Amino acid sequence: MLFNSIEFAFFLPIVFILYWFITKKSLQLQNLLLLSASYFFYGWWDWRFLSLIIVSSFIDYTIGLSLSKTKKTINRKILLWSSILTNLGFLGFFKYFNFFADSFESAFTLLGSPISTDRLSILLPVGISFYTFQTLSYSIDVYKRKLTPTKDLLSFFAFVSFFPQLVAGPIERAQNLLPQFTSRRVFNQKKAIDGMRQILWGLFKKVVIADNCAESVDLIFNNTGDYSGSTLAVGIVLFTFQIYCDFSGYSDIAIGTARLFGFNLMKNFAFPYFSRDVAEFWRRWHISLSTWFRDYLYIPLGGSTGSNQKKIRNIFIIFIVSGFWHGANWTFIAWGALNALYFLPLLLLKRNRKNIKIVAQGKFFPSIRELINILLTFSLITIAWVFFRANNIQHAFDYLSQLFSLSLFSIPSVRPTALTILIIIFIFVEWLGRESEFAIEKINLKFNRLFRWTFYHCIIICIILYAVKQQQFIYFQF
Numbered sequence: 001m002l003f004n005s006i007e008f009a010f011f012l013p014i015v016f017i018l019y020w021f022i023t024k025k026s027l028q029l030q031n032l033l034l035l036s037a038s039y040f041f042y043g044w045w046d047w048r049f050l051s052l053i054i055v056s057s058f059i060d061y062t063i064g065l066s067l068s069k070t071k072k073t074i075n076r077k078i079l080l081w082s083s084i085l086t087n088l089g090f091l092g093f094f095k096y097f098n099f100f101a102d103s104f105e106s107a108f109t110l111l112g113s114p115i116s117t118d119r120l121s122i123l124l125p126v127g128i129s130f131y132t133f134q135t136l137s138y139s140i141d142v143y144k145r146k147l148t149p150t151k152d153l154l155s156f157f158a159f160v161s162f163f164p165q166l167v168a169g170p171i172e173r174a175q176n177l178l179p180q181f182t183s184r185r186v187f188n189q190k191k192a193i194d195g196m197r198q199i200l201w202g203l204f205k206k207v208v209i210a211d212n213c214a215e216s217v218d219l220i221f222n223n224t225g226d227y228s229g230s231t232l233a234v235g236i237v238l239f240t241f242q243i244y245c246d247f248s249g250y251s252d253i254a255i256g257t258a259r260l261f262g263f264n265l266m267k268n269f270a271f272p273y274f275s276r277d278v279a280e281f282w283r284r285w286h287i288s289l290s291t292w293f294r295d296y297l298y299i300p301l302g303g304s305t306g307s308n309q310k311k312i313r314n315i316f317i318i319f320i321v322s323g324f325w326h327g328a329n330w331t332f333i334a335w336g337a338l339n340a341l342y343f344l345p346l347l348l349l350k351r352n353r354k355n356i357k358i359v360a361q362g363k364f365f366p367s368i369r370e371l372i373n374i375l376l377t378f379s380l381i382t383i384a385w386v387f388f389r390a391n392n393i394q395h396a397f398d399y400l401s402q403l404f405s406l407s408l409f410s411i412p413s414v415r416p417t418a419l420t421i422l423i424i425i426f427i428f429v430e431w432l433g434r435e436s437e438f439a440i441e442k443i444n445l446k447f448n449r450l451f452r453w454t455f456y457h458c459i460i461i462c463i464i465l466y467a468v469k470q471q472q473f474i475y476f477q478f
Contacts, residue, residue, distance in 0.1 A: 001044040002472065003253045004207050011041065016260055020187055027184055031158045034261070038163035042127070049125040052090060057160040059086055060135040064142045064149030064156075076143060083139035091132045094125055095328055127167035129325060133292055135160055138174040140296060147175055155181035164257040168250050168475040170268040170288035177265070185262035194441065195259030200459055201440050202252025205245035208462045209426055211471045212419050213242035220414060221389055224399050229408030232399060238416070239389050240382045241423055244273065246474045247286070252438055271434045273381075274359050276373035278342040279352035281381060289325070293318050304347060311347060316340045326388070331396055335387040342380055358434055422462075 001008050015037045023029035043050050063083045070076050141147040150156050159178045165171075220227055220235030227235070251268035258265045272284035282290055294303075301314045316337065323336020346352040359374065360366040366374065383400070390396035432446075433439035443452055 001041050003250065003257075004203060004467070007044065011037075012257065012260075019261055024187075027182075028154060030185065031154050031181055034163070035154065035158040035161060038158065038161040038166060041163040042161065042166055045126050052125055052128065053131060053161055054157075056087060056090065056132065056135050057157045059083065060139050060160075061150075061153060061156045063139050065151065067139070067142045068149045080139060080143040083136065087132045087136045091128055094128060130169045130171055131160055131166060133171050133289075134174075137171075137292065137296065138178075141174060150178060150182065152182055162258070162263070164254040164261075164263075165265055168247070168254070168473055169286075170251060170254065170266050171292055172265060172288070177263070180263050188262065191259045191262070195256040197440055197443070198252045198256030198259070198438050200256075200456065200463075201438055202249040202254075202256060203463050204459050205249035205252065205426070206473070208422060208466050209419075210242045210246035210249060210474075212416070212422070212466060213238040213245070214471055216414055216416050216419070217242055217389070221391075221399070224395065224402060227402075227413060228410045229403045229405045230410045230412040231414050232403040233408060234412045234414055234416075236382055236386055236389070236399075236403070238419075240273075240378075240385050241426075243385065243388070243474055244269075245426070250473050250475065255438075267437060271358070271430055271439075273378055274374055274431070274434055275377050276355045276359060276370055277346055277351070277377055278339065278380060279346045280355040281377060282339070282343070283356075289322070293322055297321060304352075308348060312344060315343055315347060319343065330393050331387045331390050334393060334396065335384055338384045338387060342384070361435065 023033050063079050066079050142149045159181050217239045248269040255265045268288050270284040272281050275281035298318045319336040319340035323332040326332045359370050386399050387396045430439045436442050
């Protein structure tokens with residue numbers, strides 16, 4: 001079920017009413033309702049894949065309890081690796097089987113010994129990359145004794161399948177979300193209003209900005225050879241806003257929806273396109289995934305300690321694995337490797353922690369130097385997105401070679417004027433709200449009631465006008 005669908009517009013208020021008016025006196029009934037609603041929400045896409053979520057939940061719940069009763073180190077490691085191999089086994093089979101089969105076939109063909117590998121018609125379960133990492137982190141935290149395993153089966157299953165963030169995150173940690181299922185929840189009007197405000201802004205980003213960008217982006221990327229470098233520049237800039245508004249829009253709707261039910265999810269985006277260097281960008285982009293790889297891969301490898309060779313190794317591992325997490329295509333690996341190259345100079349020169357606070361904090365305008373750094377970082381990230389969006393490696397290089405040709409200085413043949421105005425307004429609103437959890441969080445503190453409600457109605461009108469162009473969220477494919 002899509003957040004930007006008519007079905008969800010009926011589903012959400014029904015669950016909300018049942019949750020706060022029918023089951024509010026019983027925590028167990030509330031959790032049961034959320035579990036049932038979450039399975040219905042996921043099963044709306046394909047009920048057959050509910051079995052994967054149930055099996056994954058049961059395995060990690062059982063392993064967690066077993067770890068709490070087991071003292072021997074070897075037995076604890078066996079339990080941990082059972083969780084890791086099972087979860088990654090599911091993920092590897094559904095997401096990467098054909099990728100490895102094709103890669104082996106290509107490798108042997110290049111060596112002069114062509115082979116034929118069987119391919120399976122495998123449908124990728126929506127959200128498998130997200131809930132797999134969520135359950136896996138639970139087992140790892142229990143193994144490291146950072147978390148006491150729960151005996152509440154219902155709460156654990158509801159934690160794994162919580163519908164607002166089930167399909168595309170944020171990838172929650174059990175330490176944050178699981179205790180919220182075992183504690184009584186009381187309706188908070190202020191939190192609910194904030195949630196509605198965040199949902200509204202998330203829908204604007206997705207429906208008005210991302211889906212409109214998608215039309216021009218698809219046209220340009222699907223016909224790369226027909227366009228000038230200037231038009232290709234328009235295409236990749238539009239994709240830069242498309243992917244941000246699409247994914248951060250989903251996160252806003254997820255976090256806002258969770259607030260309606262009394263839950264607090266982690267922040268997943270922190271205005272990344274206002275970053276002054278690539279290291280800052282990655283602290284602000286897809287935070288739940290970045291911190292997951294930091295805690296469960298980068299730090300165990302040694303992080304930024306040790307020799308420069310180890311630092312370089314660790315950076316390339318984490319970025320390439322992050323790229324591979326996004327999809328079974330060499331373009332994602334190239335995208336990860338390119339970002340590693342961007343990041344390395346900052347790490348080796350010990351400048352990767354230079355920009356921690358939000359840009360121009362407490363000020364309206366950034367300094368000239370900050371503005372230049374923002375534009376430079378944005379340009380580097382935009383170039384990297386070419387590999388992320390391209391169909392294959394050859395397509396990415398063709399796109400870049402045509403982009404950086406003399407035709408870059410010609411007049412673009414695709415000029416989405418109305419969309420450009422909307423993007424400029426969007427950037428302005430995000431800039432004004434960059435010190436908040438989300439862009440319009442504090443609009444009630446900064447502007448009077450007439451302005452606020454005029455602004456809300458303008459957003460709603462835009463959403464209604466552009467809702468006919470409904471498109472699936474980009475990150476559903478991951």
